[in-house]
Amino acid sequence: MAAAPIAGQMISFLLKKENAKKTIEVGVFTGYSLLLTALSIPGDGKITAIDCNREAYEIGLPFIKKAGVEAKIDFVESDAHLALDNLLLNPKNEGSFDFAFVDADKPSYQHYHERLMKLVKVNREAMIKLNKSLAADPRIDIAQLPLGDGITFCRRLY
Incomplete structure (x- = not known):
């Protein structure tokens, strides 16, 4: 259990x-x-x-x-x-x-x-701002999962 x-x-x-x-x-x-x-x-x-x-x-x-x-x-x-x-x-x-x-x-x-x-606290606005910034960053590859407030994994490309 x-x-x-x-x-x-x-x-x-x-x-x-x-x-x-x-x-x-x-x-x-x-x-x-x-x-x-x-x-x-x-x-x-x-x-x-x-x-x-x-x-x-x-x-x-x-x-x-x-x-x-x-x-x-x-x-x-x-x-x-x-x-x-x-x-x-x-x-x-x-x-x-x-x-x-x-x-x-x-x-x-x-x-x-x-x-x-x-x-539980609401962190939605901060997460949206962060994820928009990460999605626009050409130096990284990301995977976003809809768990909790969301999970974003980043992999540096260069």
């Missing part, structure tokens, strides 16, 4: 690319993706990690502690529906998260999506 290693690599890449500092994870299980996130964000970064099963989280906790990233994690033992709704009770949380990762009960994804749309 853990995230695939290739997905973990992509998550780490995206976090670093976006310089994400405040993230949210819905569905933690034993903490593999959580550990990757904690290792990928800066020292002052914070992760709100939501899962209804603290016992599973504690299986991976020794690895999180050994990596020295436990202080970045705010583990919330709760049903994710309730935890997300509680986050939205504080207006300061709206638009304050840089990144969200969901790996929980699939039938609830639409519910999570609606709440996360309110919690």
Whole structure:
């Protein structure tokens, strides 16, 4: 039930690319993706990690502690529906998260999506400006993927 290693690599890449500092994870299980996130964000970064099963989280906790990233994690033992709704009770949380990762009960994804749309920042304008600039640069070859705010891979030609 853990995230695939290739997905973990992509998550780490995206976090670093976006310089994400405040993230949210819905569905933690034993903490593999959580550990990757904690290792990928800066020292002052914070992760709100939501899962209804603290016992599973504690299986991976020794690895999180050994990596020295436990202080970045705010583990919330709760049903994710309730935890997300509680986050939205504080207006300061709206638009304050840089990144969200969901790996929980699939039938609830639409519910999570609606709440996360309110919690995650909008970076659309900056990404459009960057992608227009990259598309016009003859020195690079690009591939653009419609994931999240979009992912652009660049390969320098000369």
